[in-house]
Amino acid sequence: MSSDNKDVLLRMKDIRIDGFADEKWNEIIKGVDLTLHKGEVLGLIGESGAGKSTLGLAAMGFARPGCRLTSGEIWFDGVDLMKESERAKQKLRGARIAYVAQSAAAAFNPAHTLMEQTIEAGVRHGLASPEEAREDAKKLFAAMDLPNPNNIGDRYPHQVSGGQLQRAMTAMAMASRPDLIIFDEPTTALDVTTQVNVLAAMRNAVEQFHTAAIYITHDLAVVAQMADRIKVLRYGVEVEEADTQTMLTSPKEEYTKSLWSVRSIEKEAESADDKILEIKSITAAYGKVPVLKNVDIAVSRGKTVSIVGESGSGKSTTARVITGLLPQLEGEVLFNGQPLPAKLKDRSRDQLQRIQMIYQMADTAMNPRQTVREIIGRPVEFYTGKRGKAADQRVKELLEMIELDESFMDRLPGELSGGQKQRICIARALAAEPELIICDEVTSALDQIVQEGILKLLMHLQEELGVSYIFITHDIATVRAISDEVVVMYQGEVVEQGSKQDIFEPPYPAYTELLLASVPEMEIGWLEKTIETLGEKRAALG
Amino acid sequence: MSTSEGYSAKDEVGLVRTRRTWRQRAWIELKKAPFTAWLGMVVISIYIFIALFAPLIAPYGEAEITPIPYAPWDSTHIFGTDQIGRDIFSRLIFGARNTIGIALATTFLAFLIGGGLALVAAISRGWTDQILSRAIDVLMAIPSLIFALMLLSIFGSNVLSLIIIIAVLDSTRVFRLTRAVAMNVVVMEYVEAAKLRGEGIGWVMRREILPNIMPPLVAEFGLRFCFVFLTIAALSFLGVGIQPPTADWGSMVRENASLIQFAQFDLKAGITPLLPAAAIAILTIAVNFVVDWFLMKTSGLRDEQ
Numbered sequence: 001m002s003s004d005n006k007d008v009l010l011r012m013k014d015i016r017i018d019g020f021a022d023e024k025w026n027e028i029i030k031g032v033d034l035t036l037h038k039g040e041v042l043g044l045i046g047e048s049g050a051g052k053s054t055l056g057l058a059a060m061g062f063a064r065p066g067c068r069l070t071s072g073e074i075w076f077d078g079v080d081l082m083k084e085s086e087r088a089k090q091k092l093r094g095a096r097i098a099y100v101a102q103s104a105a106a107a108f109n110p111a112h113t114l115m116e117q118t119i120e121a122g123v124r125h126g127l128a129s130p131e132e133a134r135e136d137a138k139k140l141f142a143a144m145d146l147p148n149p150n151n152i153g154d155r156y157p158h159q160v161s162g163g164q165l166q167r168a169m170t171a172m173a174m175a176s177r178p179d180l181i182i183f184d185e186p187t188t189a190l191d192v193t194t195q196v197n198v199l200a201a202m203r204n205a206v207e208q209f210h211t212a213a214i215y216i217t218h219d220l221a222v223v224a225q226m227a228d229r230i231k232v233l234r235y236g237v238e239v240e241e242a243d244t245q246t247m248l249t250s251p252k253e254e255y256t257k258s259l260w261s262v263r264s265i266e267k268e269a270e271s272a273d274d275k276i277l278e279i280k281s282i283t284a285a286y287g288k289v290p291v292l293k294n295v296d297i298a299v300s301r302g303k304t305v306s307i308v309g310e311s312g313s314g315k316s317t318t319a320r321v322i323t324g325l326l327p328q329l330e331g332e333v334l335f336n337g338q339p340l341p342a343k344l345k346d347r348s349r350d351q352l353q354r355i356q357m358i359y360q361m362a363d364t365a366m367n368p369r370q371t372v373r374e375i376i377g378r379p380v381e382f383y384t385g386k387r388g389k390a391a392d393q394r395v396k397e398l399l400e401m402i403e404l405d406e407s408f409m410d411r412l413p414g415e416l417s418g419g420q421k422q423r424i425c426i427a428r429a430l431a432a433e434p435e436l437i438i439c440d441e442v443t444s445a446l447d448q449i450v451q452e453g454i455l456k457l458l459m460h461l462q463e464e465l466g467v468s469y470i471f472i473t474h475d476i477a478t479v480r481a482i483s484d485e486v487v488v489m490y491q492g493e494v495v496e497q498g499s500k501q502d503i504f505e506p507p508y509p510a511y512t513e514l515l516l517a518s519v520p521e522m523e524i525g526w527l528e529k530t531i532e533t534l535g536e537k538r539a540a541l542g
Numbered sequence: 543m544s545t546s547e548g549y550s551a552k553d554e555v556g557l558v559r560t561r562r563t564w565r566q567r568a569w570i571e572l573k574k575a576p577f578t579a580w581l582g583m584v585v586i587s588i589y590i591f592i593a594l595f596a597p598l599i600a601p602y603g604e605a606e607i608t609p610i611p612y613a614p615w616d617s618t619h620i621f622g623t624d625q626i627g628r629d630i631f632s633r634l635i636f637g638a639r640n641t642i643g644i645a646l647a648t649t650f651l652a653f654l655i656g657g658g659l660a661l662v663a664a665i666s667r668g669w670t671d672q673i674l675s676r677a678i679d680v681l682m683a684i685p686s687l688i689f690a691l692m693l694l695s696i697f698g699s700n701v702l703s704l705i706i707i708i709a710v711l712d713s714t715r716v717f718r719l720t721r722a723v724a725m726n727v728v729v730m731e732y733v734e735a736a737k738l739r740g741e742g743i744g745w746v747m748r749r750e751i752l753p754n755i756m757p758p759l760v761a762e763f764g765l766r767f768c769f770v771f772l773t774i775a776a777l778s779f780l781g782v783g784i785q786p787p788t789a790d791w792g793s794m795v796r797e798n799a800s801l802i803q804f805a806q807f808d809l810k811a812g813i814t815p816l817l818p819a820a821a822i823a824i825l826t827i828a829v830n831f832v833v834d835w836f837l838m839k840t841s842g843l844r845d846e847q
Contacts, residue, residue: 325737349740357735364730364731365735367732367754378739
């Protein structure tokens with residue numbers, strides 16, 4: 001090893017990785033260096049497609065199918081992973097290098113208990129006997145702050161919550177006391193209120209066992225809590241690297257600054273007396289499970305109402321009731337003062353046209369086999385009766401509204417970026433010339449810069465067209481940015497409802513306080529400060 | 543990366559892909575196809591060619607009777623003649639036309655019935671789905687060859703009832719597969735979006751679901767074709783399939799089966815009844831080669847090194 005520094009655990013030099021797409025190999029990591037010391041946590045951030053995950057996997061000497069390591073050096077504690085045999089590398093993985101994936105639910109085998117899976121790697125690598133491993137796993141479950149650490153291992157993955165599963169996954173990675181853990185967006189799929197606890201548990205574990213880690217995320221506030229140093233990637237190239245404090249206070253590169261200043265949208269909250277939509281004491285259930293209890297929400301014409309809450313709070317169900325996908329059991333939905341039929345099939349085409357919906361995952365919201373022209377053109381034809389040239393003309397106008405042009409007409413969804421896809425979905429909703437658009441977590445799958453662009457577009461369209469929005473989200477920053485009014489939901493009930501100023505100023509109801517306190521801030525030490533007070537707030541909720 | 547250019551949605555990097563026409567893409571795929579797939583495609587093309595141009599290729603007519611029955615292989619009759627003096631080589635050629643034609647028609651009909659009902663079941667769910675699925679279960683519970691034999695003896699063995707009966711019996715498998723793959727697509731948000739728009743069931747079936755489930759259906763079409771083809775041959779061998787004088791490989795095996803005992807005197811005579819059997823086997827294998835390749839392409843299963 002060339003380094004004289006004994007503390008270096010991982011050194012990657014001039015790493016180049018190719019990805020296979022469009023019948024040829026394209027370089028996706030273009031010569032990145034990375035050095036990690038023992039016990040150090042490195043944050044790896046960047047937008048999707050920047051090569052974060054690919055680089056993270058390369059730290060294990062691994063290239064996922066469709067990728068190949070073309071050149072560079074990977075030294076892990078004196079071992080050259082580029083030259084080592086696959087067998088030797090497998091011995092390292094799971095024993096000395098561990099990996100925590102984004103979706104714990106997909107990474108666990110549903111047919112085995114948590115305990116069996118936690119100890120599997122250690123026992124197979126011959127590091128411990130099953131009995132020892134089991135005892136040790138219980139300690140780790142306790143360290144990860146899991147409830148009933150002695151018994152929770154006997155449960156199956158579906159019997160614990162998402163946050164618990166993610167913690168169990170970290171415990172599994174810790175089981176062999178690895179020198180390096182690679183966390184790949186481990187909390188992205190979790191609610192803010194759950195995320196805080198998982199972050200704290202992971203941070204404790206890493207410190208307690210003096211493990212080095214690479215923490216991959218696109219959330220800056222999260223990385224500020226976890227990492228000692230931050231490296232910013234873009235288009236497979238390093239933008240800059242510095243310790244967390246420097247990076248937060250004085251980033252050098254323009255690109256990094258733009259990432260930091262993204263949450264700059266602000267809007268004065270306004271209210272209007274003219275209500276476009278009123279939901280009155282709605283009760284709804286899936287089968288016999290009640291999900292909405294006595295929900296009242298009103299939306300002013302031309303304004304934005306945000307519905308916030310964690311998953312399972314009934315946000316999306318409310319949207320399903322409004323659109324008629326889930327007929328309510330009690331209560332009524334008034335649109336422009338007129339009651340809407342509860343069932344979708346009882347609604348007239350005119351009623352359907354006025355309420356449109358935009359989904360979280362633009363990928364699944366667009367038919368992958370239809371071109372942009374068909375996707376946007378269909379509602380134009382369906383609702384306005386325009387055909388042929390007239391319809392094409394309208395599609396062009398719509399594309400211009402969403403800041404794209406007619407060169408996109410013949411593209412398939414697979415050929416668009418995430419932000420472009422979401423814009424096409426917005427255009428599809430606009431094509432119906434609606435009065436109300438329901439946006440269900442429309443920005444949560446997108447990178448920060450792209451998010452900002454989409455939010456600005458939505459606000460601009462509102463000014464121009466006077467359309468009203470219901471904005472369903474769990475992201476408080478988005479709510480602050482764009483809403484006029486806010487509705488906080490918890491366990492199927494409306495906790496609080498009012499103008500943005502009222503909601504975000506104390507005094508808060510207990511749940512709102514917990515929710516607001518859980519949103520990570522870009523400040524070192526926020527996690528330690530918060531985690532102490534959060535317990536009390538949770539207790540106050542009962 | 544030091545300049546901060548204004549953000550523009552147009553410049554966002556998507557998966558930039560070279561635009562290719564359908565033909566270019568097909569050619570790229572074909573060039574990468576394995577040897578077996580090529581072999582299969584060549585064999586199938588030859589069969590199709592023979593079936594289309596049968597009257598031009600065959601030296602004798604389909605039911606033309608020559609004076610000598612059981613004639614040996616010679617220059618006038620390449621593969622000899624059968625029990626009433628019809629030229630076997632010509633009948634093999636016409637057999638391609640009949641057997642493949644009927645099998646194709648049957649498979650298409652099976653897909654129309656099974657696929658159509660499956661899509662209706664997948665989209666409507668609830669009661670419609672329950673009734674259709676259970677009815678299909680009942681049909682599947684009866685061994686299909688015996689069921690077909692029974693129905694054919696009730697309705698008489700003409701080509702039309704043969705096609706309809708086998709199509710209905712085979713549509714059960716098509717129903718199962720189509721319903722399963724369509725179930726994965728109906729839960730997609732674009733299908734929900736189409737329903738919210740107020741689209742009818744016909745549009746949702748044709749435009750939203752069908753294009754997304756085509757690959758497994760095409761593969762299934764190939765396999766189903768093989769099974770239908772074999773079922774027809776088996777029924778013909780049993781005497782309830784395609785009726786004389788129409789040439790058909792299954793009945794040709796039966797008609798000339800007795801020749802096999804002459805193999806000890808004349809090897810060629812012994813081979814004669816095996817020729818139509820071989821024609822069946824080769825086509826079945828060829829179709830399977832192509833389907834295998836297609837399945838591997840569409841299922842995303844690849845051999846990793």
